[in-house]
Amino acid sequence: MTAIYVLDGSQVRTLEDFWRLIGEAVNGPGGYFGKNLDAFADCLSGGFGQPDDDDYVVEWRDHQASREYLGYSETVRQLEIRLSRCHPTNRPAVSPDLAAAHAEHGPTVFDWLITICEDRAPGVLRLQ
Numbered sequence: 001m002t003a004i005y006v007l008d009g010s011q012v013r014t015l016e017d018f019w020r021l022i023g024e025a026v027n028g029p030g031g032y033f034g035k036n037l038d039a040f041a042d043c044l045s046g047g048f049g050q051p052d053d054d055d056y057v058v059e060w061r062d063h064q065a066s067r068e069y070l071g072y073s074e075t076v077r078q079l080e081i082r083l084s085r086c087h088p089t090n091r092p093a094v095s096p097d098l099a100a101a102h103a104e105h106g107p108t109v110f111d112w113l114i115t116i117c118e119d120r121a122p123g124v125l126r127l128q
Helices: 015-029 037-044 064-070 072-083 088-102 109-118
Strands: 003-008 056-061 125-127
Touching: 003 015, 015 056, 015 088, 015 109, 037 109, 072 088, 072 109, 109 125
Parallel strands: 003 056, 056 125
Antiparallel strands: none
């Protein structure tokens, strides 16, 4: 039987909220299902945190609210964090993405998450 994990999109206001809520949805209170984009991709691909039977879906309810919350302002915030933490040699790769986000161009945090889901676990995510 397919396990269904529900993500309440009205509660996903930041990327940090997403990490907490997806972890709790899949693995219970305090649960883990990635705390950065690479770890999330690994969990979806069968890494640490994935449900044991691989027969699951994630229903992202009220995803339109999340799309707004995880739009350009959150993307700018996340890219500023990334820029402040990355190695100086990586800053030239992050800076154009940050400039694009300031101009409201390019992918948003919401888009990053959807792309990872589609690439790593096609069919697992149901946007509602």
